[in-house]
Amino acid sequence: MLFSFTATPDFDFMTYFARHIQATVQHGLLVIPDSLGQGYIRKVTFGQDFKITIHRYVLKEDFVLKRTASGQGNDLITLFFYSNEQALEIAYNDDPQVLFSQRDESAIQVTSNDLSSTIRFPAHQQIHYVVVAITPARLTELLAVSEPNSVLQTITGSGNSFLFFERMEAQTKLLLKNLAAVDMTDRLSQFYMQIKVQELLYLVFHKLSLRENTAHQTINSADVERLLHIRNEVIRDLSVPPVIRDLAQVAAMSETKLKQLFKQTFGATIYNYYQQARMEEAAFLLKQGKHAVGEVGYELGFSNLSHFSRVFEKHYGLNPKRYSYS
Known part of the structure; x- marks a missing residue:
């Protein structure tokens, strides 16, 4: 319909x-x-x-x-x-x-x-x-x-x-x-x-009201469509960090414009948005109880599990092992 x-x-x-x-x-x-x-x-x-x-x-x-x-x-x-x-x-x-x-x-x-x-x-x-x-x-x-x-x-x-x-x-x-x-x-x-x-x-x-106080960039429907596509590209494979140069080419925008519009629209830089999505996926997998901490870290692209634990604790206040039992 x-x-x-x-x-x-x-x-x-x-x-x-x-x-x-x-x-x-x-x-x-x-x-x-x-x-x-x-x-x-x-x-x-x-x-x-x-x-x-x-x-x-x-x-x-x-x-x-x-x-x-x-x-x-x-x-x-x-x-x-x-x-x-x-x-x-x-x-x-x-x-x-x-x-x-x-x-x-x-x-x-x-x-x-x-x-x-x-x-x-x-x-x-x-x-x-x-x-x-x-x-x-x-x-x-x-x-x-x-x-x-x-x-x-x-x-x-x-x-x-x-x-x-x-x-x-x-x-x-x-x-x-x-x-x-x-x-x-x-x-x-x-x-x-x-x-x-x-x-x-x-x-x-x-x-x-807590967002950064910066000048607003005018946006149109075509810009929004590109931003949604870039957002999906960023979270499509959370084991691979986003590359701004490649994303800008996909969006047919300059790197500066893409970074400005993305942060304005979603409230975070491209990398921080990616990192937040990655930690949320880690939290979801850990709560399921079907994956060990190491498995979750490696699945999300962390080669160093100590680094994974530090990043996760920064987001959730608990290290991954403690979070999985909380």
Whole structure:
């Protein structure tokens, strides 16, 4: 199933999607027809400038969501929270889609409204994601930051093009789960939802406020597509460190531009991003209890196990052996 839409400032996803699948929206709830699958989409609004949409369903066929920028301005900030168990395919231009790995460090996206995107949701799998849309003015009012860093200035400014990825911590996952479970028949549910959505925004923007205060580089859909491809190249084989020169050639960017845009978008240098992913993979393998410390270290490209232990302890506060028993 393909659903294409143009992201105009006044576009309402629920209304148009309901027409597309010949369903009705009642009290902000769209129930997926049995012919298509099962589940629902729920929208809760906190005014014309602030709303949340919760997607939870299983569909009988692949669902392709194609969003095209309207060219009418981008005075809207959109936050996507992907809590799917499986990987998704996502693209930001018309090139073939790349696999969007559902690693926790990239499960939250904060984007301006002027980037086109295509997301493919696989059939017969649980789809769980949340979208929060808010205007810069409303967000500025909520954040009430007297001296915002360059990231917050870019997001709350007018007419800026941006895309930032952030980690999804356990606290955020739990909050998303609780939001989906709210009983909307309760008289104070709207009040409760607004408090919890603001808490969700706090968790994201608190982390973004800690990023390095550097000048923002303008980004477009083609840049984002290249960055996603480079990100996947970086984590494709965690036993091999990334080579900036080679990655720059793949991205068709200068090394300087690639390093700047990658750090701006993902919040870490290419090498630090790689190292973090490598340590997370090591932690996962150690917790499984099926691999010895030496096996994990060698599998991830460490020829010196003492070096592996030092790097791992720097990330997790415990050496690999102690971590595996914790």
